[in-house]
Amino acid sequence: MNAVVVAVCLMLLLAVLRVHVVLALFIGALAGGLLSGMGLEGTMVAFQEGLGAGAKIALSYALLGAFAMAVAHSGLPNLLAQWMLGHLRSSDGTGARKRAFTRWAMLAGICAMAVMSQNLIPVHIAFIPLLIPPLLVVMNNLRLDRRAVACALTFGLVTTYMFLPIGFGKIFLTDILLGNIAKAGMDVSGINVMSAMAIPAAGMVVGLLLAVFVTYRKPREYRDVAVDTGAAGGTNTGGVAGAA
Structure with a gap:
């Protein structure tokens, strides 16, 4: 073998x-x-x-981790979560419609942040421990299935650098993928990497649509429990899965 x-x-x-x-x-x-x-x-x-x-890439990830810890300890993610939660609790008769809009807006925002983290704001995965833990209580309040959130994160992170040769995508597609193919002795001068990766990228799009609009569309109940977010506020209310 x-x-x-x-x-x-x-x-x-x-x-x-x-x-x-x-x-x-x-x-x-x-x-x-x-x-x-x-x-x-x-x-x-x-x-x-x-x-x-891989030392260059490893150093970049180490610096991103340090940046993430610095922002987390500033308390900004907690402030965002508290603002969103207060906005939801203040809703009156239009609460159901507002919650539905907020649920979809949150999924779209998380996906957009994951996409931008690969190029426009190149922090890669460092934004996840900043943004997600403080928002757990908001997700519980919205009865948002966290598996849909995980799918949105995965799509935004992976598809972007797998398909677009910009930012971290340039490191993966040009330096790692094409670089190793060239080292193996193959000619890569005429390869359009975006065309080659269009098929797996299309599969990711289909998977995201199925996950968000079909598989994990229904509301899901979670229990609120105290969790340590590592931020300046100490603890926040997150949750573990209860009965679906």
Whole structure:
């Protein structure tokens, strides 16, 4: 069996078994190198060279994480959540219509933020721990299915850098994808990467529409529990899934 396939399958198995992701990556790489006949020394050298090639990306993610923590401790996400919750509670006879509008607006806003995080405001995934935890209580109040929120986040994050060669998409499509294909000896001069990735991107669009308008459209009940948001307010009310 192909050593790369074995290494990837082993890494995925360890991840499912809740082994730390860094340890799972190392064990998978070690197994793949040994199965390919590189030997222990050759495997370690290749592993270190691979880490060096990704140092630029790793540094970017570290800086984004620091930025996320700084904004979280400022308390701005909590202020946004409290404003939205107060706006919902102040609604009177038009409450049902207003809640429906707010539910769809929140999904659209989260998806738009995920898209912009890849290019216009290049913070990548750093906005998730800033924005989502304080909004959990608002989602509970709206009876919004969090699985729909997860689908909106996934679509905005993945499809953008998978299809558009801008911002983080340029790093993935040009530096990583086409770069590794070129290193393997293939000619990439005539490849239109957007055309090549249009099929999986279209699949992501179909999946988002099915998730939001069909599978997870119905309201879902959640229990409010105190959670630590890590922000300047200390705790907020989030929730775990109750009966659907």
